[in-house]
Amino acid sequence: MNCFKPKSSFVLFILCLVFAACNNGSEKAVTIDDTLPKIPVPISQPLISSIYTADPSAHVFDGKIYIYPSHDIDAGIPENDKGDHFAMRDYHILSMNSINGKITDNGVALDIKDIPWAGRQLWAPDAAFNNGKYYLYFPVKDKSDIFRIGVATSTNPAGPFKAEPLPIKGSYSIDPSVFKDNDGKYYMYFGGIWGGQLQRWQTGKYDSTAKDEPSGETPALTAKVARLSNNMLEFDEEVKNVVILGADGKPIPASDHNKRFFEASWMYKYNGKYYFTYSTGDTHFICYATGTSPYGPFTYQGVVLNPVQGWTNHQSIVQFNDKWYLFYHDVQLSGKTHLRNIKVTELNYRPDGSIITIDAYKKE
Template sequence: MASEQQKKTSGNPVFPGWYADPEGVIFGKNYWIYPTYSAPYEKQVFLDAFSSTDLTNWQKHERILDTTSVKWANRAMWAPSIVEKDKKYYLFFGANDIQSDNELGGIGVAVSDKPSGPFEDHLGKPLIDKFHNGAQPIDQFVFKDKDGQYYMYYGGWRHCNVAKLNNDFTGFIPFEDGTTFKEVTPEGYVEGPFMFMRGGKYYFMWSEGGWGGPNYRVAYAMADSPLGPFKRIDTILQQDPEVATGAGHHSVMHNKAKDLWYIVYHRKPLENPSRDHRVTCIDEMKFDANGMIKPVKITMEGVAQQKVK
């Protein structure tokens, strides 16, 4: 096996262990990945994080958040999303896999002075604990728009909502029509929303298919507004039966200095196809001359060694 000095590509998976639903983000000169610990729901009581200066060598930060800090959470801590605001780091997460409005759980938020944590519960209760527009309160992604407004996109059970976060992330600001949660579900949507901007356009992405099966995949839409409408364009990430199956629930990192785009996602190894055997991978994401996302080729090699700046 190559030493750290000799290692020229990340390889896939990029770090050992069963991890899914990864959010990739750049803070300063470091790449970070915040994934779900992939295990039976009752064992999903903590979140780990991973950092790297070059995409190839990753450091594990154990238990940056766990249920001892979030008293209302007891299982199924899922799909973290993180933003930096006013020199603090806010980590949004799902917990308890609630099936109705009568259960305790939903989407929470934790805060820390460092991206490596430890994180503490910001509210002492869920931020969203009800089914609005049919959306299970899971799989949240927080997006900062060009005007500084933070939006949360979230939802399972084939429904996606968007809401405007207030300034201190303790609640939401209603839209002009008085509603707080707007449904923006595109065709084919199942879960795992993600948003980024490029060339003045909003790229909205999501996962389709069943998360435990081989046909999990990612599709996208483009719009002129963070509220859509979002019309499905194409599938851009999916299984390759010669490499891996179940490629989905992704995020995107943009190295602005080099204008390189990376898709961070999970997939299921061919030799370990059981439900919770999911691993985190990175491959390059490219665009055509019209700004459309080219289908991503999933690889065993991963991406080339690359500093942030």
């Protein structure tokens, strides 16, 4: 929902007041109610407007920026907290030679009909390069309506990609994000609560009756991590928890919705330190925590991006030509929560490595 859109009747009323004041020659200034919502001025414009895009996973391959987003469509499904209205069916991979340069839509890279085990809802993907191939990792509900994570391969970073016949064994939930460490090992981070079904895996097995995340001082649900095998097609170990600690050294409690993990994992390194970033979901922050191992634990540090227009947000952070950039999305083009548009803005650090929080809209 776009809560910043002014009512047309209010605009007409103000215009009538201005017109009347001019005609009456009154010296009294027209007053405007400053308590009414104002349209925010964004710091960045949508990268593409020919299709709706969200959840941008950005990578630099061969000196060029490739973006692997979700492709939003209007499927006519009523909105709900499970996200059924996010009914995406394919992926379009975008590319550009420079930040804010011309962007190319490389067409359909993978369609849900070409994934043998898929049922519905092709959500936020990510990509990686190894062994002379490009790997596209994606979450989609199987034919039992359970989210699993699949992988598809290509010799071109823009695709097209061919899906493996089965999902990755031991995978579940949503939002795969693949990180390559300095030693050449790859790790997948994944998970999302509510519509992402992570709360249904609290016992290690899928429980369709488990509909709520924990509450109170119980530790919040965590993202998951597993090292990938050399062939990039399977997990090389048991899935582990990505624990996020507070300043007190204890796991973030489930009650702290401003800091607890919800979805949108993204891992990267800066000055030798691991930065785990994520969305808080219903409070709409992109936060980050740091650690000394790809497994964590990670200590909460602060906010990367303040809330944007729309219900969701999903980020990636990438270095390009000695600068760092944050890719994200909002609903500037449509004003609808499920029809989003991706954006990019520069990300900056303080000398101690902390991130300077970004506001997606200009302040007056």
